[in-house]
Amino acid sequence: MEAPLPPAVDVPLPPAVELRGITKRFGPLLANDAIDLAVQRGEIHALLGENGAGKTTLMRILYGLTHPDGGQILVDGRPVAIRSPRDAIAAGVGMVTQHFSLVRPMTVAENLALGRGSGLRLDLGEATEAAAAASDRLGMRIQPGARVDSLSIGEQQRVEVVKALARDCRVLILDEPTAVLVPQEIEALTAALRRLASQGMAIVFISHKLREVLELTDRVTVLRHGRVEGSAATATVDERTLAELMVGRPILGQERAAVAEANPTSGGAVLEVHALDATGSNGLPAVRGVSLKVRPGEILGVAGVSGNGQTELAEVLCGMRPRAGGAVRVGGVELGGGSVPEVIRAGVGRIGEDRHASVVGDLSVAHNLVLERIDDYRKGGVLDERAIQRHAASLIERFAIRAAPKAPVRTLSGGNIQKVLLARVLSREPRVLIVSQPTRGLDVGATEYVRAQLDAARARGAGVLLISEDLDELLALSDRIVVMYEGLVVGEMDAAGADRGRLGLLMAGRGGGDPSADASTGQAA
Amino acid sequence: MSAISDLGRRWIASGSLASSAPLVVPMALVVTFAITSVFVLAAGADPFDAFYRFLIAPLTSPVTALEVLVSATPILLTGAAVAIAFRAGYYNIGAEGQLLAGAIAAAGLGTVVGGLPSILALPILVAGGAIAGATWALLPALLRVRSGIDEVVTTLLLNPVALLLVNALLNGPWRDPETGFPESAPIAASAEFPQLIERSRVHLGLILALAIIGVTWFVITRTSVGLKLRAVGSNPRAATFAGLDVNGTLLRAALVSGAIAGIAGVSEVAGIQDRLTGGLSAGAGYTGIVVATLGGLTMPGVAAAGLLLGDLRVGAGSAARALDIPSQVGEIVQATLLLVTIGAVAIIARRRARQGTA
Numbered sequence: 001m002e003a004p005l006p007p008a009v010d011v012p013l014p015p016a017v018e019l020r021g022i023t024k025r026f027g028p029l030l031a032n033d034a035i036d037l038a039v040q041r042g043e044i045h046a047l048l049g050e051n052g053a054g055k056t057t058l059m060r061i062l063y064g065l066t067h068p069d070g071g072q073i074l075v076d077g078r079p080v081a082i083r084s085p086r087d088a089i090a091a092g093v094g095m096v097t098q099h100f101s102l103v104r105p106m107t108v109a110e111n112l113a114l115g116r117g118s119g120l121r122l123d124l125g126e127a128t129e130a131a132a133a134a135s136d137r138l139g140m141r142i143q144p145g146a147r148v149d150s151l152s153i154g155e156q157q158r159v160e161v162v163k164a165l166a167r168d169c170r171v172l173i174l175d176e177p178t179a180v181l182v183p184q185e186i187e188a189l190t191a192a193l194r195r196l197a198s199q200g201m202a203i204v205f206i207s208h209k210l211r212e213v214l215e216l217t218d219r220v221t222v223l224r225h226g227r228v229e230g231s232a233a234t235a236t237v238d239e240r241t242l243a244e245l246m247v248g249r250p251i252l253g254q255e256r257a258a259v260a261e262a263n264p265t266s267g268g269a270v271l272e273v274h275a276l277d278a279t280g281s282n283g284l285p286a287v288r289g290v291s292l293k294v295r296p297g298e299i300l301g302v303a304g305v306s307g308n309g310q311t312e313l314a315e316v317l318c319g320m321r322p323r324a325g326g327a328v329r330v331g332g333v334e335l336g337g338g339s340v341p342e343v344i345r346a347g348v349g350r351i352g353e354d355r356h357a358s359v360v361g362d363l364s365v366a367h368n369l370v371l372e373r374i375d376d377y378r379k380g381g382v383l384d385e386r387a388i389q390r391h392a393a394s395l396i397e398r399f400a401i402r403a404a405p406k407a408p409v410r411t412l413s414g415g416n417i418q419k420v421l422l423a424r425v426l427s428r429e430p431r432v433l434i435v436s437q438p439t440r441g442l443d444v445g446a447t448e449y450v451r452a453q454l455d456a457a458r459a460r461g462a463g464v465l466l467i468s469e470d471l472d473e474l475l476a477l478s479d480r481i482v483v484m485y486e487g488l489v490v491g492e493m494d495a496a497g498a499d500r501g502r503l504g505l506l507m508a509g510r511g512g513g514d515p516s517a518d519a520s521t522g523q524a525a
Numbered sequence: 526m527s528a529i530s531d532l533g534r535r536w537i538a539s540g541s542l543a544s545s546a547p548l549v550v551p552m553a554l555v556v557t558f559a560i561t562s563v564f565v566l567a568a569g570a571d572p573f574d575a576f577y578r579f580l581i582a583p584l585t586s587p588v589t590a591l592e593v594l595v596s597a598t599p600i601l602l603t604g605a606a607v608a609i610a611f612r613a614g615y616y617n618i619g620a621e622g623q624l625l626a627g628a629i630a631a632a633g634l635g636t637v638v639g640g641l642p643s644i645l646a647l648p649i650l651v652a653g654g655a656i657a658g659a660t661w662a663l664l665p666a667l668l669r670v671r672s673g674i675d676e677v678v679t680t681l682l683l684n685p686v687a688l689l690l691v692n693a694l695l696n697g698p699w700r701d702p703e704t705g706f707p708e709s710a711p712i713a714a715s716a717e718f719p720q721l722i723e724r725s726r727v728h729l730g731l732i733l734a735l736a737i738i739g740v741t742w743f744v745i746t747r748t749s750v751g752l753k754l755r756a757v758g759s760n761p762r763a764a765t766f767a768g769l770d771v772n773g774t775l776l777r778a779a780l781v782s783g784a785i786a787g788i789a790g791v792s793e794v795a796g797i798q799d800r801l802t803g804g805l806s807a808g809a810g811y812t813g814i815v816v817a818t819l820g821g822l823t824m825p826g827v828a829a830a831g832l833l834l835g836d837l838r839v840g841a842g843s844a845a846r847a848l849d850i851p852s853q854v855g856e857i858v859q860a861t862l863l864l865v866t867i868g869a870v871a872i873i874a875r876r877r878a879r880q881g882t883a
Contacts, residue, residue: 320766340768350766357762360755367752371767378749385747 014077016041016202017062017093017171022071024057027414029441031057032068033226039171039202039219044193046213046234047206049223050246050305050469052440055206058223059173062204063095064088075171094164095173098180100156102148108159109144112166127166134165137199138192153282154185161192172196173204178212179307180282190216208246208305210239210508222246243504247471268332269293270463271317271348271432276326278312286312288487289326294432294463299454301478301495302467305507309487310467311353314436317465318350319343330432344372349430353437353467355417361410365401366392368409369424399423400449415446422453433457433464439473451477471503485509549873550819550830553866560865561858568850578844579858583836589843591725597835598796599624599806601734602789603813604820604827605741606782612745612822613778614758615669619662619680620786621810622687626661627654627787629691631794632699632801635712646716650791651733658787659780661687666779670772676779684810695803709801718796730792735828737785742824754778786810812838815863834859 015038024032032054039045047055060066062073064082073080075091082088088095102111113127131144140158148156157177164172174193178186193216197203207213213220214234221231222245229245271294280286287309294300304310315321317328319340328335330346343350352358359368366388370377377384377391392405401419403412409420418438425433435454439447454477458464468474474481478495483506491506493499562572583589603620610617617623630653638646665679695707702710718729745751757764757774765771793805816834820826841855 318766319768340765344768352766357760358766360760360763362759363752363756367756371756371763371769374749374752374769381748381750383747383749383752 013041014074015039016043016076017204018074018077019058019062020072020074022058022061022068022073024054024061024066024068030226032061032071034071035223035226035228037221037228037231039204041170041202042197042200043219044197044203044205044217046217046220047204047223048208048210048213048220048242048246049229050208052469053223053246054226055223056175057226059095059175059204059206062088062171063093063173089167089169092168092170093173094167094169094171095175096157096160096164096177097175100160102156102159102163104149105147107145107147108142108151108162111148111159112144112163130166131162134162137165137196138162139195140188140192152185153180154188157181157185157189158192165196170200171202171204173206175206176208177205178207178209186212208307210242210246211510213242214239239505239508239510240501243508244501247500247504247507268295269329270296270331271465272327272329272332273313273317274327274329276313276316276328277324278309278316278321279324280309280312285324286487287316287324290484290487290489291326292465292482292489294465296431296461296463297458298480299458299464299466299478301474301481302465302484303471303474303481303503303507304469304484306469308484308507310484311436312487313484314353314434314465314467317343317348317434318352320352347431349425349428349433349462351418351421351425351433351435351438353440355414355421358421359409359417362408364392364406365396365403365409365412365420366405368420369395369427372424373428395423395427399426399453413446415442415449418442418446418450422450426453426457429460429462430457431462433462434467435464436467437469438466439468439470471500475500483507549866549869550833553862553869556865556869557858557862561854561861564854564857565850568848568854570844570848570850575844575848575850575854578847579837579840579855581840582843583839588725589839591722591727593832593835593839594731595726595728595797595835596838597831598728598730598734599789599793599809600812600816600834600838601738601828601831602730602792603786603809604816604831605734605738605813605824606785606789607813607817608820608822608824608827609741609745609754609785610778610782611817612758613754613774614761615666615775615779615782616677617662617665617680617779617782618677618814619665619683619810620782620789620813621806621808622680622684623658623661623783623786624790624793624806624810625684625687625691626657626783627790628794628801628805629687629694629790630654630657630787631716631791632709632712635716635795635800636710638716639713641715643715643719646713647718647729647795650716650795651788654787654791655784656787658790659784661787662779662783666776666783669779670776691801691805692803695801699801701800707803711799712795716795717799718792726797728792728796730796733788733792734831737788738824738828741785745824786813789813812859815859818863819866 017039019035019037022032022035035058049055057066061068062082064084064087067083073082080091082091103114109124109127109131112131113122113124128144131142135142138161142158142162148159151159177189181189193203205217217234219231220234220237220242222229222242224246273290273292276287276290277285278287290313292300302310302313312321316323316338319338319342323338328338330348333346335342335346360371369392370388377388389405396403396405399419399422401423402416409417412420438450438454442450451473454464454466466474466477475495475498481493481495481498481503482489483491483503485507486509558576565572565575583593603624606620607617631650634650634653638649661683665676665683668674668679669676695709699709701708721727721729721731745754753769754774756767756769757771761771789809794801798805812834816827816830819830837855837859841852844850844855845852
C-alpha cells in the first residue's frame with residue numbers, strides 16, 4: 001500500500017467516517033437495520049427521514065451514546081471501537097445534539113476548558129485562544145468571556161460547534177441544528193458549515209426539512225423505518241423524489257379498510273377549532289391561526305413533519321397546553337379555559353402522543369383504567385375496589401388486554417399499555433377523540449388492533465382528530481387530511497384521492513400550487 | 526442540587542423502594558454490620574459485642590424494651606410525616622423544623638390550659654401543634670406549587686430557622702424564671718400526656734403515633750384521595766393528563782406532613798420533657814427521613830423501621846456506656862444502614878429495569 005499523500009485531487013482517500021451494517025434493536029423495534037453510510041472529507045452529508053426513522057439512533061451510535069447490536073465503524077478507513085463519547089472524541093468525531101450540554105452559569109471559555117487539559121490545571125488562556133481560533137475557522141464571532149446563559153439559542157449552538165472544533169474533530173454531527181433557530185441564525189449557521197466543509201471537515205447534517213437539505217448539502221441519505229431508502233448526490237435529486245423516499249410509497253393492503261357504512265354525515269361539526277394560536281415550550285408561536293372542523297363519523301388526519309405544531313395542537317385540545325388565542329367548540333359548546341377536567345367533561349377522549357406520560361406505571365391496570373374518573377368509583381371517601389376490579393375485568397376482556405387487573409402497568413408491553421389507554425378513553429364513548437401517534441413503536445398486531453378500534457369509534461359516530469407522522473396510517477384511516485407546516489394549516493384534501501407526492505411537498509413547506517389558495521383552504525376547513 | 530434530587534426522586538418514587546424494602550433491609554443489616562465493624566474496631570471494641578448491644582440487648586430487659594418504644598415514638602411520627610409527603614412526590618426535608626414548631630406551640634399552649642381538664646387540654650395541644658407544624662410547612666409548599674421552587678432546599682433551610690426560634694424563646698421571654706436555665710416553664714399537669722405503663726416513660730404519644738400510622742395507611746391504600754396522591758407522586762405528568770389536581774395534592778400532602786411532624790413535637794413536649802428545651806428533638810425530624818426511606822414509604826414499613834431505629838437509638842446509648850465507644854458510632858450505623866439500603870434498592874431497580882427491556 002502506498003503511503004498516504006497530502007490530499008491530491010485524484011487519490012481516492014477513504015471516507016472520513018464510514019458505517020457498515022449498523023443494526024440496533026430496541027425491544028420489538030428495529031431502529032437501525034443494517035445501515036451503511038459513508039461521509040467524505042469536505043462533504044456536508046444530509047441524513048434525512050421522518051421522526052423515528054432511525055437518524056438520531058444512528059448518530060448516537062457513532063458518538064458512543066448508544067451501543068449497536070451489530071456493524072462496524074471506520075474512521076479514515078480504519079475500524080474503531082467507539083464505546084463512549086470519549087472514544088468518539090478521540091477518534092475525531094464531534095456532535096452537537098439538540099439539547100446543549102453547556103454549563104449555563106459559566107463563561108464560554110470556562111465551558112471550553114471543561115474536559116480539556118489534564119489534571120487539575122485550568123488553563124483559561126488556552127481555552128480563550130482555542131475559542132478565538134475556532135471563531136476564525138467558523139467565520140463567526142464568539143466572546144469567550146460571555147456567560148452561556150446570557151447567549152441566545154443560536155449563539156449557544158455556536159459554542160457547541162466551537163467546543164467540538166476545539167477538540168480537533170474531523171467529523172461533525174449536527175442533530176437537527178436548525179430546529180431551534182430563527183431564519184437569520186439558520187443563514188449564519190449555513191455559512192459557517194460551508195466554510196468548515198471547505199476546510200475539509202466531514203459534516204453530517206440531520207434534518208427532516210427538504211429545503212435546507214437541498215440548499216446546503218452535497219449528498220443526501222434518506223432513512224425510513226430504520227433502513228437506508230436511498231442515497232444520492234444532492235444535485236441529482238429534487239424535492240418530490242426526496243419527499244417520496246421519506247414518506248414511502250403506497251403499501252399494498254394498507255389502504256383504507258371500510259368507509260362504506262360510516263360515511264361522514266353532512267351535519268354540523270362535533271369539534272370546531274377556530275383561529276387557534278398556541279405557544280410552544282420554547283416560547284415561540286407553535287400553532288398559528290389553525291381552524292379545523294371534525295364532523296361526527298369522520299376521521300380528520302393531521303399530517304406534517306414533526307415539529308410543525310401538531311404536538312402543540314394536540315396538547316391544547318387535550319387540555320395540556322393553554323391557548324394563546326382562538327376558540328374550541330365541542331358539540332357546539334364553547335370550551336372556556338380548556339383545562340383537562342373541562343375537556344373530559346365535554347366528552348373528549350384523548351390518546352396522548354407519549355403513552356408513558358398518560359399512564360402511571362406503578363399503579364395497577366385497574367387503577368389506571370379509572371384514573372380519569374376516580375370520583376365515580378368511591379363510596380364516601382373510600383375506593384369501591386370491587387367495582388374497580390369489575391370494571392377492569394370487563395375492559396380487559398373487551399379490549400383484549402393481556403394483563404391481570406392488579407398488574408402494575410409498567411410491566412405491560414407498549415401495545416398493551418396503548419390498549420389500556422384506548423379502553424380508558426373509549427369505554428366512556430366520547431363524541432370527540434383526539435389521537436396522537438397512536439401506533440408509534442407498536443408491533444404489527446397491536447398497530448392493526450389500535451387502527452381497528454379507531455375505525456370502530458368513527459363508525460359509532462365519534463369525530464376523530466388523528467395526528468400522525470405515519471402517512472400510511474393517515475391515508476388508511478382518514479376521511480380528510482390537513483397538512484400542517486410551521487404552525488399553519490397549509491393544505492387540505494380528501495384522503496381517498498390523495499396524492500402522496502403533493503402531500504410530501506406540502507409537508508416540506510412547498511405548496512405545490514398556489515400557497516395562498518392552500519392557506520385559504522385551511523381557513524375554510 | 527435539583528438535578529441530584531431529581532435523580533433521587535426518580536427512584537424513590539419509582540415504587541421499587543416500596544416493593545423491595547422488606548426484603549432488602551435484613552440483608553442491608555448484615556452488610557451494614559460488616560462495614561461499620563471497621564469503626565467499632567477502631568474505637569477499640571469487639572464488633573459482635575457492640576452489635577449485640579446495639580440491636581439485641583435493648584430487647585432483653587423489660588425496662589430497656591419499653592425505652593425502645595419511647596425512643597421510637599417521635600420517629601414513628603416523623604417517619605409517617607415524611608413518607609406521606611414523599612409518596613405524593615413532595616420531598617419534605619423539613620420535618621425537624623415542623624416538629625420544633627409543634628413543640629413551641631405545645632409548650633406555649635401547655636402553660637395556659639391549666640384550668641381545663643385533660644380531655645380538653647390534650648386535644649388543644651395536639652391540634653395546636655398540628656397547626657403549627659402545618660404552618661411551618663406552608664411557605665415552602667406555596668413556593669413549590671406557585672413558582673416551582675425546589676422544596677428540598679427550602680424545607681431544609683427552615684430547620685435551623687426553627688431551632689434559632691426555639692433558642693431565642695428559651696434565652697429570651699420563655700427562660701425559666703426560677704432556675705434561670707434556658708428552658709420554658711413546665712406545662713400544666715392536665716396538659717401532660719398520661720403514662721401508659723407503670724414505671725416506664727411510655728406515654729400517650731405512642732398510641733397517637735400508631736393511630737396516625739394506621740389512619741394514614743388506610744387513606745393512602747384505600748381511599749380515592751390516597752389513589753390520587755399515589756398517582757401524582759409516581760407520575761405527575763400522567764396525573765395531570767388524567768385531570769388530577771397535582772398542585773392541590775402536593776399542597777395538601779405537604780401540610781398534612783407538616784401537621785404530623787408538628788404532633789411529634791407535641792408528643793415530646795407533653796410526653797417526655799413537660800417543657801420546651803433546646804435539645805428536645807434529638808434529630809427526630811432527620812431520622813424520620815431514614816425511617817420513611819427504610820420503610821419503603823409504606824406505613825407498615827414505617828412502623829417496622831421506626832421500631833428498628835428506636836431500638837438502635839437506645840442500644841447505641843448503652844453500648845457507648847458499656848464499651849466506652851463514642852455514641853456517634855450509633856449514628857454511623859444508622860447512616861450506613863440507610864446508604865446500604867438505598868444502594869441495594871437502586872441496584873435491584875436497575876437490574877429489574879434492564880430485565881424489563883431485554
